[in-house]
Amino acid sequence: MSNAPRLRFLKGHGTENDFVIVPDLDGRLELSAAAVARICDRRAGVGGDGLIRVVRSSAHPEARAMAAEAEWFMDYRNSDGSIAEMCGNGVRVFARYLQRAGLAEEGDLTIATRAGLRHIHIAKAAPEGAPDSGAVTVGMGKAVLPEPGPDGGITVAVGDRTWSARNINMGNPHAVAFVDDLDQAGNLFTAPAVHPASAYPDGTNVEFVVDRGPQHVAMRVHERGSGETRSCGTGACAVMVAAARRDGADPGVTGRPVTYTVDVPGGRLVISERPDGTVEMTGPAMIVAEGEVDPVWLDAALD
Numbered sequence: 001m002s003n004a005p006r007l008r009f010l011k012g013h014g015t016e017n018d019f020v021i022v023p024d025l026d027g028r029l030e031l032s033a034a035a036v037a038r039i040c041d042r043r044a045g046v047g048g049d050g051l052i053r054v055v056r057s058s059a060h061p062e063a064r065a066m067a068a069e070a071e072w073f074m075d076y077r078n079s080d081g082s083i084a085e086m087c088g089n090g091v092r093v094f095a096r097y098l099q100r101a102g103l104a105e106e107g108d109l110t111i112a113t114r115a116g117l118r119h120i121h122i123a124k125a126a127p128e129g130a131p132d133s134g135a136v137t138v139g140m141g142k143a144v145l146p147e148p149g150p151d152g153g154i155t156v157a158v159g160d161r162t163w164s165a166r167n168i169n170m171g172n173p174h175a176v177a178f179v180d181d182l183d184q185a186g187n188l189f190t191a192p193a194v195h196p197a198s199a200y201p202d203g204t205n206v207e208f209v210v211d212r213g214p215q216h217v218a219m220r221v222h223e224r225g226s227g228e229t230r231s232c233g234t235g236a237c238a239v240m241v242a243a244a245r246r247d248g249a250d251p252g253v254t255g256r257p258v259t260y261t262v263d264v265p266g267g268r269l270v271i272s273e274r275p276d277g278t279v280e281m282t283g284p285a286m287i288v289a290e291g292e293v294d295p296v297w298l299d300a301a302l303d
Contacts, residue, residue: 007293009039009046010097014089014136014285016230016266020048021097021287027059033081035298040079046293049229051077052090054097063112070112072098078225086115086171088233092136092285095120100287106134115171116141136285140234142277143241144169146199156206157193158186165194165206166242170279173204173224174238178246182210182220188228207235209243217243218263230266237279240271251275 010021053075057063063073098104123134163177185208
């Protein structure tokens with residue numbers, strides 16, 4: 001029988017991209033990839049698109065250099081246990097947890113991630129609204145648009161269909177393809193084929209996008225390490241950047257900020273890009289439950 005303490009967790013989501021949140025403020029907990037995958041299992045575990053460990057930056061070797069600017073580090077894992085650089089919906093939920101736990105207040109704060117510092121604004125809750133009803137805005141940094149390699153541009157394929165795609169990095173990699181119908185993306189449980197593979201040596205997230213109106217698009221996404229999810233914050237930012245370039249609305253060229261509405265299966269995000277290239281994402285973040293994982297169950301599940 002395990003003598004380990006029970007593992008406390010919370011469950012939250014941002015536009016239905018859901019996460020298991022594990023407070024480990026002093027960085028004493030070690031979670032293997034297998035343990036994360038078991039906890040995120042939707043049938044045999046808690047269930048989630050990923051796991052977020054909340055750690056003081058000073059207590060984590062990957063974040064100590066950022067501790068002077070950000071007290072808290074988001075240690076994010078995909079649902080298969082693999083490590084990810086960033087998660088846009090996850091960082092909003094992370095901020096909401098800090099607010100709920102009394103570790104942050106409405107207003108501005110900075111969070112450390114593997115993709116660098118992310119600046120957050122937690123809006124004031126609406127009058128008579130729930131305490132967590134205020135939207136959360138995240139400064140997502142600048143998009144990086146790698147030049148096509150020697151093999152030419154990026155393509156994405158599902159079945160016998162192939163589309164051109166835009167290679168955009170938002171701290172993690174994305175291939176963005178504009179399609180006629182979101183059903184053309186198939187089931188997205190398995191990763192679409194992306195060529196050339198050399199453009200994404202560590203794999204990539206793949207977004208399929210359709211137009212809904214002026215500066216309004218909708219998307220579906222296959223997230224690397226998680227499969228299809230109800231939302232992807234970094235993916236929505238990549239989609240907005242790709243749409244603005246396609247539409248001739250690059251703020252770096254026009255000198256004017258631009259905002260797109262991005263519909264995801266789990267809701268709606270508002271993405272803006274400034275003339276200096278900074279991308280901001282605004283959307284909801286909710287904490288819906290909390291509980292404990294029994295270490296006996298976790299030990300037995302991993303035997």
